Amino acid sequence: MSAVTAIYHLVINTYCREMTLPEQSSEILYNYIAATIRNKNCHVYEINGIENHIHILLSLRADVRLSDLVRDIKLSSSNWIKIHQASFPMFSGWGKEYGAFTYALRDKDMVANYIKRQREHHRRQTFEDEYKHLLSNAGIEWNEYRLT
Secondary structure, three states, X not given: OOOOOOEEEEEEEEHHHOOOOOHHHHHHHHHHHHHHHHOOOOEEEEEEEEOOEEEEEEXXXXXXXXXXXXXXXXXXXXXXXXXXXXXXXXXXXXXXXXXXXXXXXXXXXXXXXXXXXXXXXXXXXXXXXXXXXXXXXXXOOOOHHHHO
């Protein structure tokens, strides 16, 4: 097996950034998503978010394609949410796009702490401003489509 360290900070928003992930139901969703990631033999460090988006910090195995993993997370969690619709009555799907930002292993704890403090963070900053900042730090140009 190849020796690879690939730490990703994923950001996945709800369709049109709608506030459809109730706080009281989020922990069970995060646990389901973590299990999906572990089933791909990847490691989850942290998952958190607010009503219109989630952040996931994970390490990706060398034989797992990031786009396939994100597709599986979106598909399986959407199906799971449909089964548990009473807990997510307003959920209409995930956004078309996602953000994936790489970090060095030495930055893992810093990013995990940032993800843990999402509710506190979003009292001061909108998701759109947060996402623009993440994109800018990664050298990616902003456009409105990224958040549909």
